[in-house]
Amino acid sequence: MSRLFAWLLNGCYAAVIAVASPVILWRAVRHGKYRDGWGAKLLGRVPVRTGDAPCVWLHAVSVGEVNLLATTITELARQRPDWQVVVSTTTRTGWELACKKYAQHTVFYCPLDFSWACAAAVRRLRPSLLVLAELELWPNLIAAAKRGGARVAIINGRLSDNSFRGYRRVRPLVARVLGQLDLIAAQDEETAARFERLGAKPQAVRVTGSLKFDGAETDRDNPRTVELKRLAGIGAEDRVLLVGSTQAPEELYAIDVLRSVSGDARAPLRLIVVPRHPERFEEVAQLIASTGIPWARRSQLTGVAGDEAQRSPQDAASSAKGTGGSASGSVPSHPAWQILLVDVIGELGAWWGAADVGFVGGSFGSRGGQNMLEPAAYGVPTCFGPNTRNFRDIVRRLLAVDGAKVVADAAELQQFVRRALDDRAWSADLGERARALVLSQQGATQRTVERLAGLLAGETVNDAGNQAA
Incomplete structure (x- = not known):
């Protein structure tokens, strides 16, 4: 590449940074981004x-x-x-x-x-x-x-x-x-x-x-998942709905599902929410707190060993606000929560192993979906919204073997969760077909x-x- 072309690119980059500098500065101050390195x-x-x-x-x-x-x-x-x-x-x-x-x-x-x-x-x-x-x-x-x-x-x-x-x-x-x-x-x-x-x-x-097939954990009894379940007090009798890599308004949809399903005569349902972007952790925390449903923050559960999680830039401030409405800095493991907000980075893959039903976020909005191989590898009966263009090939393969379901809106999400909880044979077959696909592609x-x-x-x-x- 010629030196002239390289310096033309340098000029373009410098111009973009100059134009974007107010936004960069605001995000650095507001969200702690772009400060290092x-x-x-x-x-x-x-x-x-x-x-x-x-x-x-x-x-x-x-x-x-x-x-x-x-x-x-x-x-x-x-x-x-x-x-x-x-x-x-x-x-x-x-x-x-x-x-x-x-x-x-x-x-x-x-x-x-x-x-x-x-x-x-x-x-x-x-x-x-x-x-x-x-x-x-x-x-x-x-x-x-x-x-x-x-x-x-x-x-x-x-x-x-x-x-x-x-x-x-x-x-x-x-x-x-x-x-x-x-x-x-x-x-x-x-x-x-x-x-x-x-x-x-x-x-x-x-x-x-795809390297993602190889990187997907298939054993629900892996040490990391077992440790997280112990930390959160998830027992064998609990049924867990996990919504991962979410964006607004997917957290609200999941809370509505929890409210609807919790009134039915079935095993207790607990909701784990994992937002896609750390800067939204506090926003989602406020949403959950406003519901009055008992909840907890993952970042404030104590007793974890070998933790690889990374706390968000807002954790230092939010830890003073307590968990589930409490003013304390941290809570013991095994709290009585019905919603758990995973407000740390790098744990989603292990949390999927604790799920009985899964929804992959970023698929009701414009983001184009997120990685659905992780829940599929565990055999979690999984659904996602219609907007999954960034993972089109993986979605095509999952749907071809009937290893996942597309839900068009919040109402269909609720229907999927109800069926997965009520018809265990159906949900087990759905999850096993997904897991078999992942194993075959490694x-x-x-x-x-x-x-x-x-x-x-x-x-x-x-x-x-x-x-x-």
Whole structure:
């Protein structure tokens, strides 16, 4: 990439930041965002790597991508224990989770896509391979890595409908960037075809499957879930409705379901609410408190061991407000709650193992859904709203095996929950079909890591594929 083009991009980035600076400043003050890591972000002052072993730089933009990398990092350690692995992220929540989850590796904020910052970061890290999770097309970062002698790959590549339409409008620019990639490990055939239509080299594009299938826990008796159930006092007689990755007004819909169902003569129903964005924790807490239903905050339950959760920026302030209307700072485990607000980051995957019925949020609004593989892997009878465009392939597969249900509105959500609670044979069959699908699709991590290893061994993508076969 030419220096002129790089500096044109620098100018565009600077202009965007200047225009957005009032919003950035307001969010920094109001929500605690964008306060950390500016040396790395603006100047590329990332940790200096020592040693001469091959280095894999893995980049995950936020929490979801950080979790996604878990199986890849484990498989890299198994196949190539001599390689160094470093992890970068963009958001504060992603950085906090990565520091906990990958404490044995170097974790840092990724530089913004200014040419000088990217070049400085590459000089300090000296990566052999830059691996971008899902879709992170930053022209200056990719160009700096290539100039530094690194191979560049996208893993678990996906292109939503909106992303594909947006990239097609600037196809000449996108094709220029995609043409520098040595490997695009796509989730499915449709995504692979889209990358090629945008200008990726056909020989660099391969379908390896979705890493999310491999990362999904299938054992409800895993230690983390067992510990969380003990902490929350969830007994064998309880029935649990979990609504995960929610946005407004999905929490309100779930509360209405709880009110309606709780009056029926059936086993006690408890509701666990996990909002998608930490900045909404306090908003959802106020909503729950206004109902008068006994409730608790996850962040204030005591007695957890080996906790990987990360508290929200508002936790320090909200902890003084108490739990469930109490003025105390924390509450003992086994509280008498009917609604539990999970106001920490990084636990949703384990909480799904405690659910008897599940709803995946972000699907009644405009966000396009969230990951429904986690409840599916546990065999949770799961539903979601009609807007799941960002997970279209996974939804298609689940619906094809009758492993999940689409609910059109709040009334259908209530009908689904009632049936799942009343007809245990039906809900068990629904969940088992979903779990069987997840198990049948696993193996993407091994295929992906074998192709990455092939890049560092100097093989072509085709050669690596032949060895993996």
